[in-house]
Amino acid sequence: MLKVGILGGGQLGRMLLQTAANYPVETHVLENDDECPAAHLCRYFIKGNIRDYETVYHFGKGLDAVTIEIENVNLEALERLEAEGVKVFPKPSVLRIIKNKVRQKEYYLEHGIPTAxxxxxxxxxxxxxxxxxxxxxxxxxxxxxxxxxxxxxxxxxxxxxxxxxxxxxxxKIKIKKEIAQIVAVDQLGKTALYPPVEMMFNKDLNQLDFQLCPADIPQQVLWKVEAIALTVVRNFNSPGLFAVELFVDENNEVFVNETAPRVHNSGHHTIEAHYSSQFDMLWRIILGYPLGNTKYLFPSIMVNIIGGEGHSGKAKYIGLNEVLKIDNAFVHIYGKAETRPGRKMGHVTIISNEKQDLIHKANKIRQTINVVS
Amino acid sequence: MLKVGILGGGQLGRMLLQTAANYPVETHVLENDDECPAAHLCRYFIKGNIRDYETVYHFGKGLDAVTIEIENVNLEALERLEAEGVKVFPKPSVLRIIKNKVRQKEYYLEHGIPTAxxxxxxxxxxxxxxxxxxxxxxxxxxxxxxxxxxxxxxxxxxxxxxxxxxxxxxxKIKIKKEIAQIVAVDQLGKTALYPPVEMMFNKDLNQLDFQLCPADIPQQVLWKVEAIALTVVRNFNSPGLFAVELFVDENNEVFVNETAPRVHNSGHHTIEAHYSSQFDMLWRIILGYPLGNTKYLFPSIMVNIIGGEGHSGKAKYIGLNEVLKIDNAFVHIYGKAETRPGRKMGHVTIISNEKQDLIHKANKIRQTINVVS
CATH class of the missing domain: 3.30.1490.20 (ATP-grasp fold, A domain)
Structure with missing residues (x-):
């Protein structure tokens, strides 16, 4: 059974571990907070700082593979682990590009990838x-x-x-749409693309409201999105799961905004709405299995559950019962003990063949659920 | 956050815990084997004998609720816990009926429920x-x-x-079909029925091959199945999740075989094929949330992955890669270190609108995967 470590113990780690239980894998998590969302769903939890060289090195030494759920980790330790034969998803060379916004922009330029x-x-x-x-x-x-x-x-x-x-x-680009494109790359370099998602913003609050999948974009824009995202990811020469965020402007030109080399908020809907979720897909990549099926079962919308303004402290979920009555909604609460304004506390995915049903339910959920202290 | 204990740490406990991570709940597991499938997915694991009075009593004391993943638990301890205010799912009175096959038969007779x-x-x-x-x-x-x-x-x-x-x-009844009907009962007595599943046997080996959902039965048989299962469950006067196993004979008469008062092998397909899985549903019942949606997204077949004949020891999964290539299959490996002949080591669910595709893939999976030591 392969031993796989995750750096970071937030909700992405939690959902990775929920899925890991479908496969023969020994899971390890490193995180400073031993009441973090991922602390009690892994075989071995190690309390420690993911930004500390010695801590990360000793965590990874002896494991078969290491992955991340956050970019802000000790890169030098990952480089040493990789040199000593531990597989790292993504490769540290990718993290080195992405962690520095200047380097990331230069990377897009070097590879002819359109960016602002x-x-x-x-x-x-x-x-x-x-x-x-x-x-x-x-x-x-x-x-x-x-x-x-x-x-x-x-x-x-x-x-x-x-x-x-x-x-x-x-x-600043005159943005018509914001898109996220998740790309999976296996250990042999084979790729699989999920249908891109579209961010739907509340214009008044300048706040992400929902993520719609598939994005409502013309075929030509879809081709550009896919081609650009593939170019971004292929030049990394690294296995892993990547979320490429893109802008579409008023002329339907497509620009890369930035890339996350890991499971990502924009892929949460894949848990219920797709054959192979982004979490399932990353395990397939790490464990050397065939890539999963990225197709959707149903179109979907994902709504983040965010800590309410003015509330810090022990979390209470107002309206949860009402949301759980919605026939085609799937609720995920991340198990964070404390809420803070704007903190991601959970999400809800709605699936339906009717876009209007998706938007109607998403609005209802936003109006219904409230995280308070 | 409610504190909920599970007696037993097998695959049913494991899948309960995978789903528990969607809700605010503090999970506890009692089981003798600290490398059991559920040991590392709960907040607190307690090593102990689920059949021992003192062990079960002390495990449950201080919890808000206790449930089971196996019937063979200490009933007297559960009765004392219930008397002292711990909610037990199902009620110990139900377990008392079901644990004894004579008492179970008498129960069916008392309530006019057709049985052999x-x-x-x-x-x-x-x-x-x-x-x-x-x-x-x-x-x-x-x-x-x-x-x-x-x-x-x-x-x-x-x-x-x-x-x-x-x-x-x-x-012995001349069985035409074997059916399982899962019924959910919430704390207010409200019920929800899943579509019944049909067991498909290999006639040569007298071995359960697949479970098909929904069962291929005429409308009148469906009505009988539902009415009989509801009668079985309603007279328990207990919240919980129940799997009623029934026979359909050559005259389309329906008879109860037996009832499991817990999540059950016949409901595994609900994880991917239904809105609310049997595991999700039990958490909703225990946590006092509204009942979930029992409808299916797609028809499905479930194939158990069974330890191969002649193999006892550390488990290896032959053919897993091939199965993971199947576009509409979902694999669950239970994380049992040791295989034994006939031991349930995992399952695969296939979803499709085409029954022939389901059966074809299920046969392929049975021929492909093999658990050896």
Missing amino acids: EFAIITNKNEIGQLPHLLPAVQKLAEGGYDGRGVQVIDNLSDSHLFFDEHSVLEK | EFAIITNKNEIGQLPHLLPAVQKLAEGGYDGRGVQVIDNLSDSHLFFDEHSVLEK
Whole structure:
């Protein structure tokens, strides 16, 4: 039985472990918090810092393979483990590209992958010399995570707010649609694509409302999305599961935004709506099994369950009973003891052949469920 | 967060725990073997004998609820726990009826539930006075499990083999079909029925080959199956999940064979083929949520993966890669370290709108996969 370690113990780890129980595999998890969502669903839980070299090295040493559920892990330890024969999904060389936003942009450029026009800057004074990129998005090269380290610059008047560090200044695209394309790559380099999903935003709150699968895009846009995502992933030369986030502009041009080299929020619907879920697929890749079937059984919408504003502390789920009455909805609560505003506490997937039914139920769920303390 | 205990740590416990991770619940498992399939998927694992009074009592004391994945548990401890306010699914009064095959038969008789004609005997000499029941099935009142304690008596010539104990002598029915009907009962007594499944036997080997869902039976037989199963379950006056096994004879008459008051082998296909699986449904019942949707997404067949004849020891799965190539198959390996002839080591569910595709794939899987040591 192969021994496989996961760096990180959040909800992605939790769902990986729910699926791991379908296969002969010995699971190990490394995470600082021994009440994290993945702590009690694995064979061996090791409490420790996934960013610490010695901790990650000793965790991985003796395992057959290691994967991640978050990018922010100790890369040097993974490189040493790989050199010593532990399989790492994705390869550390991919993480090195993706962890640094400057390096990631350069990678897209090197491989002719369309991405928003940008400049690399080292201090905020350079922004004044790049008026043609405004309005722009400024992204710190390192250390940004979950919305931090990213800001919009509309004009030069708020210059005291600009990041004064190594960063990417990226021209804002007039986005018509945001798409995520999940690509699986097995150990022989064989690939499989899921149908892309479409992010549906609440325009007033600038908040992700739902993810619709399959994305409602014309055939030509689908081809571009698939071709671009494949180009991104193939040049990594690494097995693993990858979520490529893309923008479609008003001219139906497609640009890569960024790539996550792991299971991803945009693939949660695959648990119930597809033959092989993204979690099932990653186990198939790691364990050397054939790739799974990426087709959907039904179109779906996924709604995140988010910690309510103004509530921090022990989580309570208001409206859960009402949501559980919905005939075609599947509820996932991640088992986080504490809620915080904006924290991902769970998700609901709805499946239906009727798009209007999906959107109607998704709206109902958003209005019904509330995580409070 | 409710604290819920499971007595038994086999594959049913494992699949219960895979699903429990979708809900806010603190899980506890009691089982003698700390490498059992459910040992590493729960919050608290307690090593101990589920048939021992003190062990079961101390396991359950302090929990909000207890359920079972096997009937052969200490009943007196559950009765005391129930008296002290722990919710037990199913109620111990149901287990008392079901654990004893004589009592179970009497229960069917008391409630006018059709079941094969029978006599209760206390020694083997009585069989000679009951020629009208032959050919018959003799079932020990207590202690039978998984095929043990049950035998067919065709005539009186093999009398030295008859059980000389308290047992049921049941006239053999000319079976056209074997059906299982799963019924869910919530804490308010509300019920939900899954579509019944049909057991498909290999006539040569007298071995269960597949389970087909929905069963291929005429509407009138379906109505009888549902009505009889509901009568069986309603008179238990207990919340829980119940699998009622029934025979359909050549005249389309329907008879109850026996009832399992728990999640059951005949409901495995519900994981992928139905909105709410039997495991999801039991959690909904225990946690006081609304009952789930029992409808199927697709017709399905379930194939058990059984330990091969002549193989005892560390399990190896021959042909697993081939099975994982099948586009519409879902594989579950139970994580049992050791295989034995006939041991349930896993299962595969196939979903399809085409019955012939289901049967074709099921045959292919049976021919392909082999558990050896």
